[in-house]
Amino acid sequence: MRGKVIWALSFLTFFSGLNAITAVVLALNLGVTSNFRPFLFDSITGPVPVYTYLIGSILGTLAFLGWTSHQVVSELSSLELLAEINQRAVNLENVQNEQMKTLETLKARVFLVDESVNSMRKDVAKAFAKQGEDLKQVHADLVKKLDSELTATKTVIARQLSEQEEEIKEDLTTLSTVFDNKLAETRDGLTRQLADLDATMTRHEQRNRQTEKSILKQEEEIAAIKLELGRLEEAFVTPKTQLTSESKLEDVRGIGENTGNDLRQQGVNNVGDLLLSDPAVIAEKTGMSEKQVEKLQGRAQLAMVPGVTERDIVLLEEVGVTNRKELASQDPFELGRKINSIYKATVEKGKISEGEKPTIEQVQSWIKFAKA
Numbered sequence: 001m002r003g004k005v006i007w008a009l010s011f012l013t014f015f016s017g018l019n020a021i022t023a024v025v026l027a028l029n030l031g032v033t034s035n036f037r038p039f040l041f042d043s044i045t046g047p048v049p050v051y052t053y054l055i056g057s058i059l060g061t062l063a064f065l066g067w068t069s070h071q072v073v074s075e076l077s078s079l080e081l082l083a084e085i086n087q088r089a090v091n092l093e094n095v096q097n098e099q100m101k102t103l104e105t106l107k108a109r110v111f112l113v114d115e116s117v118n119s120m121r122k123d124v125a126k127a128f129a130k131q132g133e134d135l136k137q138v139h140a141d142l143v144k145k146l147d148s149e150l151t152a153t154k155t156v157i158a159r160q161l162s163e164q165e166e167e168i169k170e171d172l173t174t175l176s177t178v179f180d181n182k183l184a185e186t187r188d189g190l191t192r193q194l195a196d197l198d199a200t201m202t203r204h205e206q207r208n209r210q211t212e213k214s215i216l217k218q219e220e221e222i223a224a225i226k227l228e229l230g231r232l233e234e235a236f237v238t239p240k241t242q243l244t245s246e247s248k249l250e251d252v253r254g255i256g257e258n259t260g261n262d263l264r265q266q267g268v269n270n271v272g273d274l275l276l277s278d279p280a281v282i283a284e285k286t287g288m289s290e291k292q293v294e295k296l297q298g299r300a301q302l303a304m305v306p307g308v309t310e311r312d313i314v315l316l317e318e319v320g321v322t323n324r325k326e327l328a329s330q331d332p333f334e335l336g337r338k339i340n341s342i343y344k345a346t347v348e349k350g351k352i353s354e355g356e357k358p359t360i361e362q363v364q365s366w367i368k369f370a371k372a
Contacts, residue, residue, distance in 0.1 A: 009068040016061035023054035121215055131204060139197060150186075239307035239365070243300060245272030252300045253310055262286045271300050298323035306369045307362060311352045318342045318351075328370035335367070336360045 026034075027050050035047040243251055247270060249260040266285045268274050274282075279293040286293075301324035302313045319338040321327050336358075343357050 006068060006071045009064055009071060013061060013064035013068050016057060016064050020054070020057035020061050023050065023057045026050050027054055135197075135201065135204070241304050241306050242309055243271050243303040245270065245275070245304075247271040249274060252296055252303065253313060254296055254299060259286070259288075271304075275300055295322060298326075301325075302327065305366055307365050311356050312358060312362075312366070314351045315339050315343070315346060315358070318346055324370050327366060330367055332360060332364040332367050336363045339363070 030050055032051045032054070034050050249255050249263055249268065249270065250257060252271060252274070255263075263274065263282070263286065266282065268277055268282065275297055279290045279297065282288065282293045283290040299313055299317075299322075302308050302316060302321075303310070305324060305327065308316075316322070316327065316339075319335070319342060321330065321335070339358065346352055347354050
């Protein structure tokens with residue numbers, strides 16, 4: 001129904017415009033003070049002054065044009081469009097909540113891995129300590145056994161020497177040779193056993209070093225996982241920017257349709273082109289002052305800082321912060337005190353709404369991202 005009304009009003013506006021043009025032509029041909037007879041309404045109105053017809057046509061055109069514009073604007077700002085925008089915002093918030101839950105799950109898994117590695121490290125240390133004690137006991141038992149065997153051998157030899165002293169004297173050379181051989185074999189056996197024991201100790205030390213390298217490698221992998229989680233968390237939490245270099249010029253506060261068209265005629269097609277252009281050149285070609293251009297560029301810079309909204313730009317300009325460089329040089333607590341001191345006055349002027357005062361954490365975030 002509203003579309004039909006708009007079409008009807010557009011037709012009436014066009015018709016009134018034609019009447020206004022006709023009145024201008026009559027005024028030029030007959031004169032403003034002359035009279036003429038309307039073709040359709042002659043029997044009703046009689047002769048009509050040209051200036052009356054001209055003024056009535058112009059007023060009628062303006063009235064129908066205003067009515068048509070009002071209907072078009074009402075049609076564009078429908079409640080259905082607002083409801084669709086709100087639904088998209090809710091969907092985006094749900095997606096972000098799901099991402100945060102996934103991040104918490106990853107943190108819990110890393111904590112479990114840390115606990116498992118610590119428990120494994122303790123068990124390995126206990127096993128190494130027990131193996132060391134067992135090796136020491138084996139070494140002591142072996143030495144004790146060898147000493148006992150040597151003592152027993154000496155006792156037997158002494159007894160045999162006592163009983164067979166004569167035979168020993170006769171076979172002294174042979175017995176000495178045999179004894180030396182036996183002693184050499186025993187020494188070789190002890191040497192071999194000690195070498196085997198050293199080899200066993202060396203293998204255990206190699207295993208210990210390999211196990212230690214494995215634990216260190218696992219710790220490095222865990223550290224890498226933690227670092228990746230930190231990067232993921234920073235990516236999820238980082239706020240969005242109000243503008244990007246590809247944003248339209250009209251998205252910058254203070255740039256209307258006419259100013260945007262003037263800038264585009266000079267080759268400035270988006271926010272990125274605006275920021276990279278010389279203010280003096282733009283001012284010369286568009287008729288704006290250089291300070292006005294610098295102010296618009298500063299607003300675009302602030303709008304590209306993550307977390308800074310249009311409301312925040314109003315507050316920053318009120319305290320004298322007009323671009324990204326000035327924001328980066330601020331102390332967060334000093335800037336917070338300045339914003340707090342002008343907040344009430346800014347609300348009373350109607351520039352922002354009540355309850356939109358930024359927190360000190362938000363101010364710190366602005367400065368951090370402005371320095372980045």
